[in-house]
Amino acid sequence: METPYQNHIAKSDFEHVYEPAEDSFLLIDALEKELDIIKTKNPMFCLEVGSGSGVVITAFGMAFPEAFCISTDVNFKACEMSQSTAKYNKVLMDTVNMDLASSFVNGMFDVIIFNPPYVVTETSECGGMDITASWAGGNKGREVTDRLLNMIPKKLAQDGIFYILLIEDNIPEEVTEIMTTLGYKSQMVISRKVRNEQQLVMKFYK
Numbered sequence: 001m002e003t004p005y006q007n008h009i010a011k012s013d014f015e016h017v018y019e020p021a022e023d024s025f026l027l028i029d030a031l032e033k034e035l036d037i038i039k040t041k042n043p044m045f046c047l048e049v050g051s052g053s054g055v056v057i058t059a060f061g062m063a064f065p066e067a068f069c070i071s072t073d074v075n076f077k078a079c080e081m082s083q084s085t086a087k088y089n090k091v092l093m094d095t096v097n098m099d100l101a102s103s104f105v106n107g108m109f110d111v112i113i114f115n116p117p118y119v120v121t122e123t124s125e126c127g128g129m130d131i132t133a134s135w136a137g138g139n140k141g142r143e144v145t146d147r148l149l150n151m152i153p154k155k156l157a158q159d160g161i162f163y164i165l166l167i168e169d170n171i172p173e174e175v176t177e178i179m180t181t182l183g184y185k186s187q188m189v190i191s192r193k194v195r196n197e198q199q200l201v202m203k204f205y206k
């Protein structure tokens with residue numbers, strides 16, 4: 001997968017929006033590894049929740065030009081940046097300033113992607129709509145993630161795939177248990193140690 005053009009973004013804009021980092025690129029690497037499997041699904045509607053700069057969903061859209069991409073973010077400035085990244089890279093994408101995927105029609109997405117705010121913090125730090133929403137994950141770094149997990153059965157198509165980036169502090173085994181209870185199989189797609197943090201991308205499917 002190609003890395004999207006991003007030189008249109010001023011460095012100072014990343015004071016307000018998550019700057020793509022190792023986790024963003026691990027997620028892109030995971031999607032690249034999965035290209036052939038995703039192709040067999042003929043994806044029509046693809047969603048990235050919490051798109052930040054838009055680098056991940058734009059890379060996805062460049063690989064699947066026939067798919068219609070949608071991104072959401074609670075941070076309005078991130079929505080604007082995602083839109084401009086898609087536009088500069090000629091990817092057809094709509095961006096919605098909303099919480100997770102709450103307002104979409106049920107079962108509409110063939111692929112859902114999420115690189116959540118995963119840092120363990122106090123619950124009170126979690127739930128902002130500015131740059132803090134990029135990292136503050138509350139208890140186990142999972143407060144935002146767990147809310148999305150419970151939405152997946154409603155928003156993902158029957159044969160859809162959900163990709164999520166996690167770190168060890170998030171206790172990925174518990175995420176797998178939750179998804180198993182919701183009726184999904186799980187698989188680890190890729191993992192990498194970044195400084196002292198083990199990052200991994202999991203996929204969930206029926």
Ligand SMILES: C[S@@+](CC[C@H](N)C(=O)[O-])C[C@H]1O[C@@H](n2cnc3c(N)ncnc32)[C@H](O)[C@@H]1O
Pocket residue numbers: 018019020021023024027049050051052053054055056072073074075078098099100101115116117118130133134135144
């Ligand atoms: C770790 S950053 C990832 C950004 C981008 N996807 C990337 O990989 O570079 C997490 C993103 O999720 C967004 N976010 C946090 N809570 C959210 C929520 N409840 N609904 C939608 N987006 C959310 C943040 O604003 C931030 O842009």
